[in-house]
Amino acid sequence: xxxxxxxxxxxxxxxxxxxxxxxxxxxxxxxxxxxxxxxxxxxxxxxxxxxxxxxxxxxxxxxxxxxxxxxxxxxxxxxxxxxxxxxxxxxxxxxxxxxxxxxxxxxxxxxxxxxxxxxxxxxxxxxxxxxxxxxxxxxxxxxxxxxxxxxxxxxxxxxxxxxxxxxxxxxxxxx
Amino acid sequence: xxxxxxxxxxxxxxxxxxxxxxxxxxxxxxxxxxxxxxxxxxxxxxxxxxxxxxxxxxxxxxxxxxxxxxxxxxxxxxxxxxxxxxxxxxxxxxxxxxxxxxxxxxxxxxxxxxxxxxxxxxxxxxxxxxxxxxxxxxxxxx
Numbered sequence: 001x002x003x004x005x006x007x008x009x010x011x012x013x014x015x016x017x018x019x020x021x022x023x024x025x026x027x028x029x030x031x032x033x034x035x036x037x038x039x040x041x042x043x044x045x046x047x048x049x050x051x052x053x054x055x056x057x058x059x060x061x062x063x064x065x066x067x068x069x070x071x072x073x074x075x076x077x078x079x080x081x082x083x084x085x086x087x088x089x090x091x092x093x094x095x096x097x098x099x100x101x102x103x104x105x106x107x108x109x110x111x112x113x114x115x116x117x118x119x120x121x122x123x124x125x126x127x128x129x130x131x132x133x134x135x136x137x138x139x140x141x142x143x144x145x146x147x148x149x150x151x152x153x154x155x156x157x158x159x160x161x162x163x164x165x166x167x168x169x170x171x172x173x174x175x
Numbered sequence: 176x177x178x179x180x181x182x183x184x185x186x187x188x189x190x191x192x193x194x195x196x197x198x199x200x201x202x203x204x205x206x207x208x209x210x211x212x213x214x215x216x217x218x219x220x221x222x223x224x225x226x227x228x229x230x231x232x233x234x235x236x237x238x239x240x241x242x243x244x245x246x247x248x249x250x251x252x253x254x255x256x257x258x259x260x261x262x263x264x265x266x267x268x269x270x271x272x273x274x275x276x277x278x279x280x281x282x283x284x285x286x287x288x289x290x291x292x293x294x295x296x297x298x299x300x301x302x303x304x305x306x307x308x309x310x311x312x313x314x315x316x317x
Contacts, residue, residue, distance in 0.1 A: 151280075151289035155263050158292035159238040165304045165311060166210050 211236070214299045221294050235295065239263040241288075261288060 205213075211234050218233035225231050232244040239262060246256040261280065262269040268280040268288065280288055300308040307314055 151285045152263060152265065152268060154289040155241070155261070155268060155292040156238065158296035159235050159241070159263060161296045161308070161311075162214070162235045162299055163238050165300050165306055166207070166214075169205070169210060169304055170207060 210303065213303045214295075217298050217302050218291075218295050221291050221298070233291070233295070235292070235299075236260075241292065 215232045215234035218235075219225060219231040221233060222231070226247070228248055230244075230246040232242065235241050241261040241263075243259040243261070244256065245259075246254065249255050258273055260271045262271065268285065270278045270280050270284075272278075297308045300306050300311070301314070305314050306312060
């Protein structure tokens, strides 16, 4: 089946028909220019142990960090206030529910309003099913390639950093 | 499909009346959604120029969740879209797409994803929040 889809910077331009698209869609590599823009950061981090100016080596350093840290579930727990914990639970519940129904708007609404107890309770069943499916698919750490730990650490660090400044900004908004 | 397209349209254009565009609002009144929308505009550009007729969103939802949305018209002119959610777990990264089972991200895609999150962090913290990506301190005017 022919496809008009053509994106020179994406791995999405595979010769699959639309019906097969989602099955094969993968995230594409960042643009070269964007990586070059990152060299300022890389140079900064070069001043710190375990980092260099080469993105690949940065990842290698991150992998080493992950190995040294022996990642575990507990390390994914960031100390939060009760209010922050409540907020995080709301966002997670909303994100799970929204994804199950294929909507993005609901995900983005999560931080804008308080969910009622009834709304959260109504989604418990769906969330439970979601989590059961996720757990059934959870990676076996012994079967993973070593590099997976570095990628996990990189992504988790990035998420924490962004969410931290975002929450700080929202906190400023409320003042 | 229509509901979903409307949702994405709202994601990009927002619900605010036309006379109150985001850029004219004081920074102090931005909501979580506004901030994510601003971040996503940077995130979408991380993968190069967006082809004509495409819409792309890439943003961090929370510490463990990243969203990639791609929308385009197929050869028949029919609107197609894919929403991909990446979940960060201690032992790996899972990918979830509409109607598809969970997949473990690995190989080149894993490398690309990790690099994309790093670039997102650097560029969003600097470009949206005007802070130093490493120290988190506000950037000063030169």
